[in-house]
Amino acid sequence: MSTDMERLTKKEWTRQHAAHLLKRASFSGSRQEIEECFHIGLKASVNLILNGRQPGSSSAPVRKRIEPQFLEKIPTSPNEQSDSGRKNDTFFKRHQQKLFTLQLHWLQRMLDGGGPLEKMVLFWHGMLTSSYTKVQSAGFMVRQNQLFREFAFGDYRELVKRVLLDPAMVVYLDIDKNKRINPNENFARELLEMFTLGEGNYPSKLIKKIARDIVGLKLRRREDKLPYEEIDLKGMEANSGFADQKKRLSKLIDSIFDMPVCGELLVRRLWKFYVSEDIVDEDRVKLLAHKLRKSEWKVADVLEDIFQSKAFYDRSVMGQQIKSPVQFLVQAHKETGAPIIHPQASYYAMQNLGQSLFNPPNVSGWSAGMTWINGTTLSARYELSSIMNSVMRAQDASASKHFYSLLSKNSDSGLDELIKNFNGTSLSTEKTDLFTAMAKRVKSEEHVEIFILYMMCTPEYQMC
Numbered sequence: 001m002s003t004d005m006e007r008l009t010k011k012e013w014t015r016q017h018a019a020h021l022l023k024r025a026s027f028s029g030s031r032q033e034i035e036e037c038f039h040i041g042l043k044a045s046v047n048l049i050l051n052g053r054q055p056g057s058s059s060a061p062v063r064k065r066i067e068p069q070f071l072e073k074i075p076t077s078p079n080e081q082s083d084s085g086r087k088n089d090t091f092f093k094r095h096q097q098k099l100f101t102l103q104l105h106w107l108q109r110m111l112d113g114g115g116p117l118e119k120m121v122l123f124w125h126g127m128l129t130s131s132y133t134k135v136q137s138a139g140f141m142v143r144q145n146q147l148f149r150e151f152a153f154g155d156y157r158e159l160v161k162r163v164l165l166d167p168a169m170v171v172y173l174d175i176d177k178n179k180r181i182n183p184n185e186n187f188a189r190e191l192l193e194m195f196t197l198g199e200g201n202y203p204s205k206l207i208k209k210i211a212r213d214i215v216g217l218k219l220r221r222r223e224d225k226l227p228y229e230e231i232d233l234k235g236m237e238a239n240s241g242f243a244d245q246k247k248r249l250s251k252l253i254d255s256i257f258d259m260p261v262c263g264e265l266l267v268r269r270l271w272k273f274y275v276s277e278d279i280v281d282e283d284r285v286k287l288l289a290h291k292l293r294k295s296e297w298k299v300a301d302v303l304e305d306i307f308q309s310k311a312f313y314d315r316s317v318m319g320q321q322i323k324s325p326v327q328f329l330v331q332a333h334k335e336t337g338a339p340i341i342h343p344q345a346s347y348y349a350m351q352n353l354g355q356s357l358f359n360p361p362n363v364s365g366w367s368a369g370m371t372w373i374n375g376t377t378l379s380a381r382y383e384l385s386s387i388m389n390s391v392m393r394a395q396d397a398s399a400s401k402h403f404y405s406l407l408s409k410n411s412d413s414g415l416d417e418l419i420k421n422f423n424g425t426s427l428s429t430e431k432t433d434l435f436t437a438m439a440k441r442v443k444s445e446e447h448v449e450i451f452i453l454y455m456m457c458t459p460e461y462q463m464c
Contacts, residue, residue, distance in 0.1 A: 061114025319425030
């Protein structure tokens with residue numbers, strides 16, 4: 001079986017393709033990053049991405065774990081109602097402070113030179129999920145986040161082995177409550193259905209076997225704190241039979257990965273995350289899953305094929321993915337020229353757009369596509385656009401200053417650059433005519449700010 005898809009050629013490679021690659025494989029790119037990505041070419045750009053690095057960025061990805069200090073205060077969202085009913089709820093307040101501390105530091109990593117690395121960490125976080133609300137340990141969540149970073153583009157099988165003994169996962173799936181007289185079949189089912197094989201691709205007897213084999217793990221629950229200390233694991237590692245259990249688990253995972261269908265679930269998830277939620281070719285899934293198995297489960301080998309394929313740059317794909325809330329937030333920072341993640345904008349997004357980092361709603365992670373858009377979240381996106389417009393205004397090298405300069409020189413070419421920067425899809429004739437008229441009326445930088453805010457509230461801007 002051939003394991004290669006038809007690739008985009010050097011002659012076909014365009015700046016539009018470069019912008020698309022950075023939007024999907026990372027969280028978009030600045031004007032300079034897109035230009036550099038185009039200049040060095042597709043193959044070199046993909047090589048950088050699979051090493052976790054943003055093409056065109058002068059900073060390398062940070063590979064060590066996040067180690068923030070807990071915030072004492074969290075921002076106030078715009079139009080926030082008084083929370084007098086909660087003002088004495090110390091537990092709730094500390095929960096929010098700890099969670100937002102983790103979110104803010106991770107979001108900054110996404111914006112910096114390691115965007116592609118952090119995009120892959122986000123993928124694993126949505127597939128091999130745990131949540132802070134259930135785990136109640138920032139240290140455990142940070143440790144899991146670093147595990148995803150360590151294995152980001154690497155060995156899928158080894159990652160599954162490691163994450164099942166990860167403290168956050170042990171708590172999240174109640175593995176530490178698994179008793180021989182009452183095996184936890186829910187955990188075993190999630191392993192097969194959500195992490196490896198997919199629904200309907202395993203015999204029921206395998207669930208019972210896994211549940212019996214993973215028994216006896218205990219965790220010492222210490223005070224929730226950062227930075228995280230390895231002593232927090234001593235309760236589990238000192239548990240009798242831990243080493244033997246680890247070996248049994250490794251053999252068990254190997255037997256799952258030996259099943260012919262294994263790999264297809266991961267490839268399908270990767271395709272939906274990076275390429276298209278709606279257009280999934282099952283023949284292509286099988287082809288890439290075959291490549292994944294041949295590569296000894298190296299995720300980078302599959303993504304290399306995807307990012308260089310013609311299918312990735314097809315018209316049915318480019319500009320047709322609804323931005324996740326995290327994508328919307330980080331991409332907006334890139335496009336408005338903000339180099340530092342803005343706390344108020346980030347807190348508003350985490351609270352109101354439907355994707356709270358470190359806190360997915362259930363073991364399935366977040367849904368995607370049209371589920372990101374409803375009456376409530378759409379109005380929240382408009383509010384976030386307004387916040388980001390204010391953030392842009394405060395930047396020395398803001399997008400509004402740059403595009404005012406271009407529009408002042410030539411409204412047609414300036415508008416063309418403005419549309420390229422803020423829209424990932426083609427515009428209707430009516431929308432193009434409207435924007436052309438707006439561009440001709442620009443007389444000040446303030447006019448450009450209003451223009452950009454309008455663009456960020458269009459349906460087209462919700463896509464990438």
